Amino acid sequence: MPNSSEEPLALTPGEKIIAEWEEPTRAQRMYQTFDPVAQFGKVLVVLAFLALWWQAYERAWINPAFIGSPSGTWNWFVNNWDNGEVWRDLSVTLSEAFWGWIIGSSMGLLIGLLVARFKFLWKITSPLFTFFNAVPRTALAPIFILWFGIAQTGKILLVVSIVFFIVMIPTRAAADMVDPDLEMVMVTMGGSERHRFMKVTLPSVLTSVFGAIRLASVWALLGASYAELFGAKHGLGIRYIAATNVLNMSEAFAVTAIIAFLAISINAVVGLLEKRLMRWQESSTKGAVLSL
Amino acid sequence: MAEAPIGGITLRDVTLVFAATNGGPVLAVNDVSLDIPSGQFIAIVGPSGCGKTTIMNMLAGIIRPTLGSVKRDDVEVTGTSLDVGYMLARAALYPWRTARRNVEVPLEIRGLSKPERKKKALELLKLVKLDDFANKFPAQLSQGMRQRVAIARTLAINPQLWLLDEPFSALDAQTRITVQNEFLALWENSGATVILVTHDLAEAVLLADRVVVMTARPGRIKYDVAIDIPRPRRVDELLDNPRFQELEAKIWKVLRAELI
Numbered sequence: 001m002p003n004s005s006e007e008p009l010a011l012t013p014g015e016k017i018i019a020e021w022e023e024p025t026r027a028q029r030m031y032q033t034f035d036p037v038a039q040f041g042k043v044l045v046v047l048a049f050l051a052l053w054w055q056a057y058e059r060a061w062i063n064p065a066f067i068g069s070p071s072g073t074w075n076w077f078v079n080n081w082d083n084g085e086v087w088r089d090l091s092v093t094l095s096e097a098f099w100g101w102i103i104g105s106s107m108g109l110l111i112g113l114l115v116a117r118f119k120f121l122w123k124i125t126s127p128l129f130t131f132f133n134a135v136p137r138t139a140l141a142p143i144f145i146l147w148f149g150i151a152q153t154g155k156i157l158l159v160v161s162i163v164f165f166i167v168m169i170p171t172r173a174a175a176d177m178v179d180p181d182l183e184m185v186m187v188t189m190g191g192s193e194r195h196r197f198m199k200v201t202l203p204s205v206l207t208s209v210f211g212a213i214r215l216a217s218v219w220a221l222l223g224a225s226y227a228e229l230f231g232a233k234h235g236l237g238i239r240y241i242a243a244t245n246v247l248n249m250s251e252a253f254a255v256t257a258i259i260a261f262l263a264i265s266i267n268a269v270v271g272l273l274e275k276r277l278m279r280w281q282e283s284s285t286k287g288a289v290l291s292l
Numbered sequence: 293m294a295e296a297p298i299g300g301i302t303l304r305d306v307t308l309v310f311a312a313t314n315g316g317p318v319l320a321v322n323d324v325s326l327d328i329p330s331g332q333f334i335a336i337v338g339p340s341g342c343g344k345t346t347i348m349n350m351l352a353g354i355i356r357p358t359l360g361s362v363k364r365d366d367v368e369v370t371g372t373s374l375d376v377g378y379m380l381a382r383a384a385l386y387p388w389r390t391a392r393r394n395v396e397v398p399l400e401i402r403g404l405s406k407p408e409r410k411k412k413a414l415e416l417l418k419l420v421k422l423d424d425f426a427n428k429f430p431a432q433l434s435q436g437m438r439q440r441v442a443i444a445r446t447l448a449i450n451p452q453l454w455l456l457d458e459p460f461s462a463l464d465a466q467t468r469i470t471v472q473n474e475f476l477a478l479w480e481n482s483g484a485t486v487i488l489v490t491h492d493l494a495e496a497v498l499l500a501d502r503v504v505v506m507t508a509r510p511g512r513i514k515y516d517v518a519i520d521i522p523r524p525r526r527v528d529e530l531l532d533n534p535r536f537q538e539l540e541a542k543i544w545k546v547l548r549a550e551l552i
Contacts (some may be wrong), residue, residue: 179384181380181382181384182384182386184380184384185378185380185384185397186397187354187372188352188354188372188376188378188455189378189397189398189401189449190372190373190374190398190401190402191401192401195400195401199386199397199400200386203386203388207387207388279429280387280388280389280390280429280430280431281387281431
């Protein structure tokens with residue numbers, strides 16, 4: 001047992017210790033985590049992609065009027081990084097995604113737990129949930145324009161409609177799969193129904209659905225940008241549509257890149273939060289948590 | 293039958309029928325009567341499915357007998373009690389809590405303040421020699437360590453009755469001996485009543501004051517024998533004790549007939 005006192009091994013003649021564990025040196029550890037060959041490979045792949053894009057523009061594989069060039073896109077960034085309107089659009093889209101994500105995830109958790117707890121409720125509501133989950137939510141965007149106009153409400157609702165199912169379905173499954181021994185222990189210790197929910201069900205479910213909540217955060221951003229394509233006062237989606245309408249392809253490409261970078265950042269931030277909250281899952285070995 | 297001693301446990305003509313959803317009702321426990329004096333360490337052995345765990349669940353107040361009565365200190369058991377410690381084969385620790393916070397769970401249920409819980413949990417972890425691991429999560433502990441955390445959690449409330457359902461069966465042979473010895477030392481200083489359910493006959497004889505053998509389902513009591521090996525005991529030293537070997541062989545003969 002690791003904590004009992006360790007006596008040095010008394011070796012009798014003929015015995016020897018074959019191998020002893022050696023701490024990897026600092027250089028070895030750096031090499032393992034950094035791996036210069038792979039880093040170099042990554043840079044090469046990105047450069048190859050940029051070269052291909054550039055050639056597609058230069059050689060007019062696609063009509064140059066319909067494709068932004070790498071330099072044009074870059075120049076757009078250089079000229080617009082301090083453009084207040086771009087930042088405003090970014091914050092509008094982000095806030096739609098954020099509120100849609102918060103509301104959709106909370107509702108998904110709440111309803112998922114409810115239908116798992118009250119089976120009869122699930123029996124009578126499951127046809128409706130199955131139907132709405134099958135509805136292509138993107139098709140709702142133009143309808144929400146009719147209902148809510150170009151206000152943010154419609155965008156948030158679309159995000160909610162996407163996020164809700166991403167979170168609700170695994171929540172319900174996770175609530176049904178709580179380790180029965182963990183519940184049994186709570187009961188034998190005299191825990192009430194409330195104790196059982198707060199100390200066993202809720203933490204078990206949250207840990208199983210955190211991945212879904214992280215996935216939903218990226219979908220929230222995509223959903224918000226998409227909803228804006230159909231009409232909005234401000235936002236990255238409407239900026240994108242406005243740019244394509246006047247064939248300003250550099251701006252269109254740049255806005256697309258902004259959305260992609262935002263998605264990666266959101267995923268990374270929520271991933272860090274997940275890693276922090278789930279640090280108990282790491283045993284002695286450290287695993288990479290961030291991956292899209 | 294004689295009156296049960298004060299403070300003991302009495303099972304009188306206990307029968308339990310499970311209303312199975314298909315295949316009709318199942319008779320799990322058939323007419324079991326047992327008197328367990330306060331402070332006794334009793335082991336129940338028997339083949340799988342003989343109703344051992346069912347008896348434990350009745351004592352814990354999780355299920356009620358179909359017929360007969362289960363009494364603790366001359367009071368009918370009607371629900372879970374706050375002075376019973378129940379331990380399972382799996383450590384069943386809450387993986388998102390550290391060792392210390394796992395031990396704190398029963399104390400939280402009893403409404404102790406945060407500093408009180410922390411102090412008590414650290415004392416208990418010290419008893420099972422895990423005070424250096426208080427802030428580790430279960431995933432960072434070995435199986436034997438996890439089971440010791442579970443022992444600390446079971447004992448956190450100073451239970452007068454310890455119900456142990458195969459608590460050492462998931463441990464490897466060497467770890468088991470260590471944990472059993474620690475456990476014995478804890479019990480020998482406690483004065484608590486212990487009911488240990490186990491598949492492992494040697495374990496029953498090594499640890500208990502008395503061994504009860506149950507028949508295959510429906511479970512009845514077939515054999516009841518006192519283990520007159522003096523205490524304090526140490527599991528590893530007892531293995532070549534002639535009295536231990538004699539008792540184990542004797543009980544094995546009885547049990548073997550039930551295993552086919």
